[in-house]
Amino acid sequence: MPPKSGFQRAKNIGYDDDDVYDDEDYFDEEEGGDVAADEMSEEDKEQMAIGTAKVKEALGSEYKVKEADIQDALWNYYYDVGKSVTYLKNKYTPKTQTPAKPKTASRFDQAAGVADAKAPTGTIKAKSKPKVVEKTDGDKLAESVEKLTVKVKSKNLDVIEEYRKSGLKKVSSFVVIGHVDHGKSTLMGRLLYDLKVVDDRSVDKLRQEAETVGKSSFALAWLMDQTPEERSRGVTVDIATMPFETEKTSFTILDAPGHRDFIPNMIAGVSQADFAVLVVDAQENSFQSGLKGQTKEHALIVRSMGIQRLIVAVNKMDTVSWSKERLEKVRQATTTFFESASFSLKNITFVPCAGLTGDNVVQHVSASAADWYTGPTLLEALDVSEPKKRDLERPLRLTINDVFRGSGQNPLSVSGQIEAGTCQVGDAIVALPSRETAVIKGIELSDGSPADWAVAGQIPTLHLVDIDPIHLRFGDMLISPPPAPSVRLVKSFTCKMLAFEHVLPQYVDVFRGRQQATGLITGLSSILNKNTGEIVKKKPRIVKPGEVARIRIELEVKGEGGGLPLEVGSRIVLRDGGKTVGAGLLESYT
Numbered sequence: 001m002p003p004k005s006g007f008q009r010a011k012n013i014g015y016d017d018d019d020v021y022d023d024e025d026y027f028d029e030e031e032g033g034d035v036a037a038d039e040m041s042e043e044d045k046e047q048m049a050i051g052t053a054k055v056k057e058a059l060g061s062e063y064k065v066k067e068a069d070i071q072d073a074l075w076n077y078y079y080d081v082g083k084s085v086t087y088l089k090n091k092y093t094p095k096t097q098t099p100a101k102p103k104t105a106s107r108f109d110q111a112a113g114v115a116d117a118k119a120p121t122g123t124i125k126a127k128s129k130p131k132v133v134e135k136t137d138g139d140k141l142a143e144s145v146e147k148l149t150v151k152v153k154s155k156n157l158d159v160i161e162e163y164r165k166s167g168l169k170k171v172s173s174f175v176v177i178g179h180v181d182h183g184k185s186t187l188m189g190r191l192l193y194d195l196k197v198v199d200d201r202s203v204d205k206l207r208q209e210a211e212t213v214g215k216s217s218f219a220l221a222w223l224m225d226q227t228p229e230e231r232s233r234g235v236t237v238d239i240a241t242m243p244f245e246t247e248k249t250s251f252t253i254l255d256a257p258g259h260r261d262f263i264p265n266m267i268a269g270v271s272q273a274d275f276a277v278l279v280v281d282a283q284e285n286s287f288q289s290g291l292k293g294q295t296k297e298h299a300l301i302v303r304s305m306g307i308q309r310l311i312v313a314v315n316k317m318d319t320v321s322w323s324k325e326r327l328e329k330v331r332q333a334t335t336t337f338f339e340s341a342s343f344s345l346k347n348i349t350f351v352p353c354a355g356l357t358g359d360n361v362v363q364h365v366s367a368s369a370a371d372w373y374t375g376p377t378l379l380e381a382l383d384v385s386e387p388k389k390r391d392l393e394r395p396l397r398l399t400i401n402d403v404f405r406g407s408g409q410n411p412l413s414v415s416g417q418i419e420a421g422t423c424q425v426g427d428a429i430v431a432l433p434s435r436e437t438a439v440i441k442g443i444e445l446s447d448g449s450p451a452d453w454a455v456a457g458q459i460p461t462l463h464l465v466d467i468d469p470i471h472l473r474f475g476d477m478l479i480s481p482p483p484a485p486s487v488r489l490v491k492s493f494t495c496k497m498l499a500f501e502h503v504l505p506q507y508v509d510v511f512r513g514r515q516q517a518t519g520l521i522t523g524l525s526s527i528l529n530k531n532t533g534e535i536v537k538k539k540p541r542i543v544k545p546g547e548v549a550r551i552r553i554e555l556e557v558k559g560e561g562g563g564l565p566l567e568v569g570s571r572i573v574l575r576d577g578g579k580t581v582g583a584g585l586l587e588s589y590t
């Protein structure tokens with residue numbers, strides 16, 4: 001900190017081939033030159049002033065945070081108020097028990113510091129020339145990798161072997177889904193609180209803050225909903241991630257927004273998850289509105305994105321006096337639907353609980369009205385849920401969930417889940433869709449600890465060098481460079497789609513995680529048998545809700561480098577006018 005003139009925000013920047021950047025600006029920080037605030041652009045100054053006020057408001061009087069730290073955080077997170085608040089709260093809140101290894105240095109510098117220390121012969125040559133890469137030519141991309149001017153010493157580890165030897169705990173991510181207000185954030189807040197991932201003091205503070213604004217029942221939810229917008233509206237807007245550990249597993253919670261306006265964010269969460277916790281309100285009226293609303297839509301999305309394991313947390317059981325009949329009614333009302341959505345009932349566990357009181361979340365329920373219940377707590381059900389099979393042998397596939405700039409040694413960092421493959425410090429990577437190359441200078445795991453390598457399933461932060469931030473946005477992919485097989489930017493494809501609504505040849509928004517493009521369904525080839533995949537009808541005029549169809553989609557893309565990075569087997573979601581119309585699996589592309 002503070003900001004440098006000419007250094008652009010990475011998020012939400014449209015980029016094209018003509019984008020140029022000043023590599024001197026980019027590498028100045030390597031040489032230790034902090035630039036004074038009066039060198040900030042007018043736009044930066046304005047954003048900083050607005051952001052500082054918002055962060056102060058969100059932190060309230062309880063947190064005595066220095067203004068310089070607020071501005072550092074805003075700068076690092078590209079003026080993202082929510083992330084800055086989360087970071088500062090974590091930094092300024094003493095924890096009774098960290099969920100994992102304690103941090104010893106700043107989140108931004110630690111990993112690279114270790115990488116540097118462990119790689120004494122590493123040379124970081126500042127001032128690289130911008131790389132000009134032919135956008136479609138794999139050979140040129142390989143050449144570009146060879147010419148990377150920033151060299152980071154690689155230990156050339158056999159990462160898969162290292163992983164096997166490491167005895168690391170199982171790594172598992174789950175997405176928390178369900179209709180708005182059914183209690184997802186409260187339930188996760190309770191889980192973290194009872195696992196002592198957060199301490200009494202922090203929760204007391206949140207209680208006081210929540211009471212001040214007349215929302216006392218939201219105190220636990222605020223552990224997950226951290227932005228002012230989320231708190232004032234009382235709804236989750238973006239995916240909140242939070243790590244915690246049990247004896248067997250390192251978990252990451254992906255708390256998804258329940259509101260229909262934020263379904264694209266929810267899709268991004270699902271694409272990173274191994275399994276899902278579907279939260280349903282046990283109360284009849286709320287339960288019924290959920291069935292008409294996002295309870296079914298969310299369950300369909302997770303299933304069609306490949307998730308098989310579902311924990312149905314039947315929440316707010318305190319409001320129905322822990323009635324066994326109520327649980328059975330919820331079970332009956334949802335089971336037929338789950339079967340029709342191709343869930344296998346053996347993969348579904350119903351867990352009655354109350355996030356607000358904590359009953360049957362971490363501790364078994366104490367109310368005598370619940371004597372009839374002998375099943376698992378939510379935590380026990382989580383612990384027996386197996387993560388998806390990881391494909392470590394494949395080339396790297398990582399979807400960027402966050403881009404932020406660090407200070408000093410780490411000018412630019414990204415985080416996201418490794419979907420396949422492995423990476424290590426010193427590896428070259430290719431960013432898609434920009435097709436720009438970069439080098440991994442440091443790796444930080446989700447618990448904040450530095451590492452030499454990371455593997456599929458983990459959600460690391462990678463500190464990158466030799467790339468300009470304008471080439472990295474959330475939703476983009478990082479992949480292994482040639483000769484590893486690349487990921488094509490696909491413009492037209494055939495997919496097997498489960499329809500949620502009536503589907504005709506029509507325009508749709510196509511989502512791959514956070515990436516989105518407008519597409520036209522140009523052909524309905526056939527209706528398929530859901531179980532066998534056999535064609536039951538050729539060239540239908542319409543696909544009805546619940547039917548599985550093979551359809552063809554042309555994306556509307558501008559220019560050469562356009563398209564979505566898709567592979568055979570990629571999961572996509574189709575939306576139209578704020579509704580999810582279908583979701584499916586890519587079968588082939590041209």
Ligand SMILES: Nc1nc2c(ncn2[C@@H]2O[C@H](COP(=O)(O)OP(=O)(O)OP(=O)(O)O)[C@@H](O)[C@H]2O)c(=O)[nH]1
Binds near residue numbers: 185221257317
């Ligand atoms: N009685 C009771 N109320 C609960 C329980 N869990 C949550 N609530 C209340 O339900 C309301 C909504 O809770 P949230 O956790 O914000 O719900 P959500 O599903 O995360 O909502 P979105 O983030 O908007 O999708 C709050 O007032 C909570 O206090 C529970 O177990 N029992």
